[in-house]
Amino acid sequence: MRLLGALLLALGVLWMTRPASAQMYDPRYPVCMHVYGELVGERMDCIFTSLDQCQAGAVGLPATCLVNPYYAPRSARPYRPER
Structure with missing residues (x-):
């Protein structure tokens, strides 16, 4: 009986926690x-x-499209120091 109680308690805790x-x-x-x-x-x-691409993907979903505040565009050419 004690084992069953511990098992149910453990399952309850696992069920209540979210990852x-x-x-x-x-x-x-x-x-x-x-x-x-x-x-x-x-x-x-x-x-x-693009925002248009995002809005097309959000059709039918509870979603909002927004500009990424951490967007870091890549430069066209890699930087090479002069010798």
Whole structure:
């Protein structure tokens, strides 16, 4: 009986805890989609190159498109120091 109680307690604790989720803004893409809601979960998808592309992907979802505050555009040519 004690084992059953401990097992039920452990299962209850596991069921109540949610996995930790870190918000990640991918600096390679200028636009992010913030998806929210109980059914789809909350997440930040930074995989879009334009707001139009993001809005097309957000159709039918509880989501908002926004500019990535951590976007770091790549330069056209790599920097090479002079000799």
